[in-house]
Amino acid sequence: xxxxxxxxxxxxxxxxxxxxxxxxxxxxxxxxxxxxxxxxxxxxxxxxxxxxxxxxxxxxxxxxxxxxxxxxxxxxxxxxxxxxxxxxxxxxxxxxxxxxxxxxxxxxxxxxxxxxxxxxxxxxxxxxxxxxxxxxxxxxxxxxxxxxxxxxxxxxxxxxxxxxxxxxxxxxxxxxxxxxxxxxxxxxxxxxxxxxxxxxxxxxxxxxxxxxxxxxxxxxxxxxxxxxxxxxxxxxxxxxxxxxxxxxxxxxxxxxxxxxxxxxxxxxxxxxxxxxxxxxxxxxxxxxxxxxxxxxxxxxxxxxxxxxxxxxxxxxxxxxxxxxxxxxxxxxxxxxxxxxxxxxxxxxxxxxxxxxxxxxxxxxxxxxxxxxxxxxxxxxxxxxxxxx
Amino acid sequence: xxxxxxxxxxxxxxxxxxxxxxxxxxxxxxxxxxxxxxxxxxxxxxxxxxxxxxxxxxxxxxxxxxxxxxxxxxxxxxxxxxxxxxxxxxxxxxxxxxxxxxxxxxxxxxxxxxxxxxxxxxxxxxxxxxxxxxxxxxxxxxx
Numbered sequence: 001x002x003x004x005x006x007x008x009x010x011x012x013x014x015x016x017x018x019x020x021x022x023x024x025x026x027x028x029x030x031x032x033x034x035x036x037x038x039x040x041x042x043x044x045x046x047x048x049x050x051x052x053x054x055x056x057x058x059x060x061x062x063x064x065x066x067x068x069x070x071x072x073x074x075x076x077x078x079x080x081x082x083x084x085x086x087x088x089x090x091x092x093x094x095x096x097x098x099x100x101x102x103x104x105x106x107x108x109x110x111x112x113x114x115x116x117x118x119x120x121x122x123x124x125x126x127x128x129x130x131x132x133x134x135x136x137x138x139x140x141x142x143x144x145x146x147x148x149x150x151x152x153x154x155x156x157x158x159x160x161x162x163x164x165x166x167x168x169x170x171x172x173x174x175x176x177x178x179x180x181x182x183x184x185x186x187x188x189x190x191x192x193x194x195x196x197x198x199x200x201x202x203x204x205x206x207x208x209x210x211x212x213x214x215x216x217x218x219x220x221x222x223x224x225x226x227x228x229x230x231x232x233x234x235x236x237x238x239x240x241x242x243x244x245x246x247x248x249x250x251x252x253x254x255x256x257x258x259x260x261x262x263x264x265x266x267x268x269x270x271x272x273x274x275x276x277x278x279x280x281x282x283x284x285x286x287x288x289x290x291x292x293x294x295x296x297x298x299x300x301x302x303x304x305x306x307x308x309x310x311x312x313x314x315x316x317x318x319x320x321x322x323x324x325x326x327x328x329x330x331x332x333x334x335x336x337x338x339x340x341x342x343x344x345x346x347x348x349x350x351x352x353x354x355x356x357x358x359x360x361x362x363x364x365x366x367x368x369x370x371x372x373x374x375x376x377x378x379x380x381x382x383x384x385x386x387x388x
Numbered sequence: 389x390x391x392x393x394x395x396x397x398x399x400x401x402x403x404x405x406x407x408x409x410x411x412x413x414x415x416x417x418x419x420x421x422x423x424x425x426x427x428x429x430x431x432x433x434x435x436x437x438x439x440x441x442x443x444x445x446x447x448x449x450x451x452x453x454x455x456x457x458x459x460x461x462x463x464x465x466x467x468x469x470x471x472x473x474x475x476x477x478x479x480x481x482x483x484x485x486x487x488x489x490x491x492x493x494x495x496x497x498x499x500x501x502x503x504x505x506x507x508x509x510x511x512x513x514x515x516x517x518x519x520x521x522x523x524x525x526x527x528x529x530x531x
Contacts, residue, residue, distance in 0.1 A: 119473060123472060123474075126471070126473065126474070126475065127406060130438075131406040131407060132407040132438070133494065135402070135406050135472075136401050136406070137403070137483055137495055137496050138471045138475035138481060138483070139483060140468060147465065147466050147483070147485065149466075150465060150508065154507075154508035202468075203467065203468045203469065203470075204469075205466075251485050251494045252485065252491065252493060253492075257464055
């Protein structure tokens with residue numbers, strides 16, 4: 001059995017308040033990926049639909065979306081691991097192609113976060129992790145990551161200024177990514193200016209500027225078995241390594257508070273499968289739902305030693321011109337984070353980079369790229385390594 | 389026909405409880421007595437906080453309660469400026485994690501400790517707390 005190749009990628013614009021239904025939103029990413037793959041709908045043998053169900057009104061969205069995309073009567077089903085749903089979808093698609101059950105599969109990730117009212121959304125936000133033992137204390141996603149930030153600061157001397165540098169980088173690229181939801185610059189000064197919304201505290205020590213931009217959006221990745229990928233595509237991008245892991249939902253069940261164990265474990269698996277080391281990675285997309293999450297990803301993936309993530313961003317090594325460019329599409333922080341669509345969008349960015357088609361965001365001649373996609377507060381983790 | 393009685397004691401846990409029915413409902417009775425309890429597997433000795441009804445180490449369901457006593461070490465904390473629906477009146481409040489060695493406890497810092505006094509590594513204890521609404525939880529206080 002040969003390799004599995006990515007033959008088409010697409011995503012919608014990431015926006016606030018998408019003016020359409022979830023099926024219409026999913027259509028946007030799918031249409032772009034189909035145009036990219038230059039195949040016909042009947043060539044696709046199966047579809048995997050990914051989102052986080054708490055934002056959907058539609059029960060079992062897979063069928064509704066598959067029908068709208070013209071993907072019936074082929075099998076379709078739903079994959080969910082919150083924010084890493086579409087990376088998990090890619091993992092499942094890989095195994096289905098490797099097992100020769102299907103030749104070509106479309107993974108469609110979507111999220112219309114504005115599908116529910118903001119009060120419904122606020123109510124759901126309190127139930128992001130363990131609803132029995134933690135949510136009754138009034139937990140929120142930013143507060144959980146703030147606890148990781150506080151522990152990282154206490155152990156390694158990381159500062160709010162170090163974290164702000166990560167957002168400034170994200171905004172640098174958000175401005176040149178026409179699909180990003182947040183296209184404005186963010187400066188270091190804004191983090192200390194009480195007049196700026198960026199400096200407002202959300203959950204100490206995290207500020208508005210440390211948090212990702214909510215968005216509606218969709219993404220689509222089309223994968224094929226090697227023989228088909230070579231026949232159909234001039235520049236297939238190969239899946240070299242896949243890693244996935246899970247962790248205790250309850251903070252009380254965790255050993256590590258200065259990094260995400262799922263990122264470490266999934267990274268280890270992906271490096272081993274691909275037969276590469278962190279030094280071989282030319283470009284990465286990491287799950288920067290909060291600035292501290294990108295800082296921990298540097299360290300958990302081996303781009304920096306534990307505690308030295310701050311030096312990596314201070315020396316601008318994760319900028320486009322640096323030794324390990326990270327999130328040069330604006331990341332979740334500025335490009336936006338439509339939960340179920342995020343992994344597919346990260347994969348799309350790396351595929352375009354490896355094909356040399358990333359436009360103004362293009363880094364110089366990358367050969368191997370990595371995607372790090374986390375679900376929940378380090379509850380699920382997927383790492384995918386791609387190569388030309 | 390008499391209506392079947394539902395044991396929904398757990399709905400008393402925290403500012404807003406999202407769970408009513410659990411096999412760990414006795415946790416609430418102990419809280420009412422001022423005790424914060426974890427569970428221990430009688431077969432293999434595995435210790436759990438939060439308490440569980442079933443052991444993930446040996447798959448037996450023969451558990452006993454133990455009381456969380458003494459002090460734990462503050463591992464991390466965060467003060468929230470925004471809360472979910474139902475928690476607005478509690479703001480600002482600080483969530484935290486204490487390390488007791490064999491287990492950890494997630495909860496809230498007592499309102500009596502100013503945020504500025506908190507430091508990772510400090511010793512705190514876990515104490516029962518009755519909320520003004522009549523709901524029950526526990527908080528971390530000075531030893």
